Amino acid sequence: MEIADFIKNVAAQYEETDTCEFNANTRFKEKDEWSSLTAMAIIAMVDEVYKVKLLGEEIRKSSTINDIFDIVKSRT
Amino acid sequence: MYNPFSLEGKVLLVTGASSGIGKAIAIECSKLGAKIIICGRNKGRLEATNFLLVGNGHQQILADFQQEEDINSIVDQLPIIDGIVNCAGITKPLPFQFANKTVIKEVLNVNFVAPAVLNQLIIKNKKLRNGSSIVFISSISGVFCSSIGGSIYSASKGAINGLVKGMALDLAHKGIRVNCVNPGMISTNIFSEGVITKEQLADDEKKYPLKRFGKPEEVAYAVIYLLSDASVWMTGSNIVIDGGYTLI
Numbered sequence: 001m002e003i004a005d006f007i008k009n010v011a012a013q014y015e016e017t018d019t020c021e022f023n024a025n026t027r028f029k030e031k032d033e034w035s036s037l038t039a040m041a042i043i044a045m046v047d048e049v050y051k052v053k054l055l056g057e058e059i060r061k062s063s064t065i066n067d068i069f070d071i072v073k074s075r076t
Numbered sequence: 077m078y079n080p081f082s083l084e085g086k087v088l089l090v091t092g093a094s095s096g097i098g099k100a101i102a103i104e105c106s107k108l109g110a111k112i113i114i115c116g117r118n119k120g121r122l123e124a125t126n127f128l129l130v131g132n133g134h135q136q137i138l139a140d141f142q143q144e145e146d147i148n149s150i151v152d153q154l155p156i157i158d159g160i161v162n163c164a165g166i167t168k169p170l171p172f173q174f175a176n177k178t179v180i181k182e183v184l185n186v187n188f189v190a191p192a193v194l195n196q197l198i199i200k201n202k203k204l205r206n207g208s209s210i211v212f213i214s215s216i217s218g219v220f221c222s223s224i225g226g227s228i229y230s231a232s233k234g235a236i237n238g239l240v241k242g243m244a245l246d247l248a249h250k251g252i253r254v255n256c257v258n259p260g261m262i263s264t265n266i267f268s269e270g271v272i273t274k275e276q277l278a279d280d281e282k283k284y285p286l287k288r289f290g291k292p293e294e295v296a297y298a299v300i301y302l303l304s305d306a307s308v309w310m311t312g313s314n315i316v317i318d319g320g321y322t323l324i
Contacts, residue, residue, distance in 0.1 A: 035224075036224055036276055037171055037224050037225065040169055040170065040171050040224065040225045040271060041171045041173070041174065043271050044170050044171060044174035045174070048174060053269070055270035055271070055273075056270055056271050056272055056273035056276065057270060057273050057274070059273075060273050060275065
């Protein structure tokens with residue numbers, strides 16, 4: 001799996017934030033529109049695209065997109 | 077001793093009895109004198125519930141609501157009963173855009189289709205005595221409110237509420253009563269898959285006017301009322317037990 005695609009997939013879960021604002025070091029929970037629904041959408045996207053079951057707790061402990069990418073990569 | 081809520085002499089089927097609300101209902105009903113037929117999908121956990129039942133003459137039926145043949149097998153194994161408590165249920169917290177056909181089918185099948193078919197077969201095969209009571213565990217979700225990522229769960233519980241009203245009408249001539257209990261969040265393992273964090277649940281808990289989630293027994297007590305002869309003039313109704321959640 002490629003980090004570039006992963007970033008794109010995470011960015012797609014945001015409605016108002018411009019996709020170009022996202023990179024591997026983006027602190028994804030600091031975006032204005034972040035909510036528990038966004039967390040749920042990222043978990044659902046990871047399950048659908050990468051067939052990996054993320055926990056809410058793992059999202060809570062992650063800061064950057066790269067942090068989640070590492071977790072998902074370690075399970076694919 | 078005078079007790080209008082006694083279940084002495086009644087034989088009751090409780091689905092979803094291997095955990096959560098169903099387990100508490102089975103145990104509390106046994107304490108009031110009922111013979112319980114517990115039904116669940118996990119053998120070890122069902123055994124654990126069975127161990128906690130008070131009194132003798134209870135029965136276990138291992139069945140998974142995702143398997144159609146299991147539903148037929150429950151009906152085959154049933155004696156004549158005096159009540160059904162439909163508790164088996166699952167949830168898949170998902171934002172609506174991810175709630176695809178597979179998820180919709182899975183949640184609706186376990187929460188709505190399987191219990192509807194089970195009750196239909198029980199009635200058709202005349203396994204439920206006239207004058208019995210049927211209880212469905214619905215939810216406040218889908219009837220009075222919903223929750224983030226809960227669209228399909230809500231749909232399944234809303235469907236149960238409609239089913240109850242129709243069944244209540246169709247079965248009234250047999251004296252069979254059909255009612256719903258609509259709990260708010262109850263402390264069970266239904267969110268054990270971990271999509272919702274403990275922190276999110278703690279935040280949610282603060283929104284309840286009575287400042288906590290419910291306990292499974294607190295749902296069981298309402299079910300006992302609906303199963304007992306104390307509620308003999310009640311059918312097609314809802315009992316909301318939600319710590320005041322839907323007031324605000």
